[in-house]
Amino acid sequence: MDFSDTVLSKLKGCAANPFHSQIMVIHKAKMAFTFILSCLCFFAPVYQAQPSSPTISDLSFKNLDFAMNLYRKISNYHDKNIFLSPLSISSGFAALLMASDGVTHEEILKGMNLEQLERGDQPELIPRLFQLLHENITQNGSLKLDQSMAMFMRQHFAVEKTFEDKIKRFFDADIKTVDFTDTKGSVRFINEYIKQQTDGKVTEVISNLDPLTHLLLVNTIFFQGAWEMPFNSNLTENAPFYIDNYNIVQVPMMFREDKFYTMEDVPLGARVLKLPYQEGVSMLILLPNKGMDYTVIDDEITAERFQRWVRKLQKIKLEVNMPKFKMEQSYSLQNILPEMGMTSIFSNAANLTRLSKEERLKVSEVLHKAVIEVDEIGTTAAAATTTGIIPYSLPRTFTVNRPFFFFIYHENTNCLLFMGRVIDPTKS
CATH class of the missing domain: 2.30.39.10 (Alpha-1-antitrypsin, domain 1)
Known part of the structure; x- marks a missing residue:
């Protein structure tokens, strides 16, 4: 039995939560629980990874710990409201994991708390787990959870064919060519893409771009759901x-x-x-x-x-x-993630040779924006x-x-x- 069969067989064993056979509400989800984004800009440029044993449950657990660690780093900066999508950020870096090598690859694994899920003889294991997790979450088609990823590439930028194939296969990513020297046009084009992917809930994520940008990776997630028991x-x-x-x-x-x-x-x-x-x-x-x-x-x-x-x-x-509440929060994660051990990817020492053989390629920005609205109808977004x-x-x-x-x-x-x-x- 191969790895995919093993994971899928575990999925079939998941019991449905009895809670969800309760009353269906007539109210349509007004809830826009929208999230958004890991915007990752790269440009400029170290070795190989490490291994272990996984299922979707393992991935969810590791993502939980990554989320709590990231939340704590953000909370250290201020005593204000916080809102983010750990799954969106993790998905973006899972794509970067496929692009990286050497020390950069190891730092991403460690920072995302995924070291134990890596196996040297199964390089596609982690992206495949993310793919299976997404399929499991959206399997009945009734849950309004839209995830999307897009790579905006500089004209004539040479992306490795293997990476391009993998990001399409595991993350169903759009690949788009952009003239980054036309900064205003690029900003407008990318913001419009994000707006469409989030049902108009997330707008104006990018205000400016460096004309030397080689590649921008955008990951979005949009959730819309009605309460099972709405408030009056x-x-x-x-x-x-x-x-x-x-x-x-x-x-x-x-x-x-x-x-x-x-x-x-x-x-x-x-x-x-x-x-x-x-x-x-x-x-x-x-x-x-x-x-x-x-x-x-x-x-x-x-x-x-x-x-x-x-x-x-x-x-x-x-x-x-x-209380009813609305929140819109933005984070520049390139200022936070180095505190979690991810340093080389933002420096000239970055090793992104699986993405492109072009030299001096690095991640310049990781932008994350999240929006949520909670009202009477819904949300507009294990120790033994x-x-x-x-x-x-x-x-x-x-x-x-x-x-x-x-x-x-x-x-x-x-x-x-x-x-x-x-x-x-x-x-x-």
Whole structure:
């Protein structure tokens, strides 16, 4: 049995979440949960990689840890709202993994936490896993999750045929030729592509381009989903949201009383609430207890902890109060990823010889932009021990009226699609 058969057989064993046989709502998803982008510009130019053993579950788990590590790096820069798509960023770098060699390849593997999934005798293993993961997430065709990738290349730029074939095969990437010397025309053309791929939700990602750009890699993801149990807009009313001890804002607070899956992480000092969308995707809310500093919780969120939350959820009747919010966040990841060990790819020491034999090729930018809107209808975008996680009789209300974290994930694979932190829901 070859690798593909092994992975696919594991996929067939995934049980559907019983949660999703519940009531289908008539309301159409107004929710634009859109994300976007790893924009990677390259130009200018080291050896080979390392190995191990994988399935889609392994990839999702590794992506979870990469997401938490990246989130912590971003959170170190400010105490504001955060929103990103770890899957989009990971997919972009999985494509770069195929383009790189030597030290650059090893640094990407380590930074993305994928070292244990690499096998020297199966160079297509990781991109194939990403391909299978995407197919699994979108397999029934009813989930609105559109991922796309495009390479915008300078005219007459010589891309290796092997790389071009692989990026088309594993990521279904568009290959487009651009005259980067016409910077205004290039910016307009690329932004229009991104706008179309995200249903108009993400615009103006690029404001300028270096005329010496050789190649721009763009990865987009767009999610649109309706709540399985929508909130009643007639019950939404303004209520206080406590940013900290000194700052209070008024926000439109949604309300619903129903049976929800919830649990409490006692040692962490936080509660968890699951809000399912239709079609196998859910939002997990992590709400720190009153008086608990959310920055302390920042350091404690891990892939193991996330999976433990999901396993320990219990269904009880709750009154849920949840703020409506919109966010649009942009990040220049070339300023952050070197802190995660990815340094050579942004320097003249970059080894991207699998992408092109042209010399002095490097990544100049990694731009990431994410957009989300959450309202009454929806969103417009595992340790074996049970230590410390004690489900017990919870208060019968779950009021999200202070800074909180949220995670949007695909249930069958535990793949993290989006994650964020809301400090002030009135700030976009």
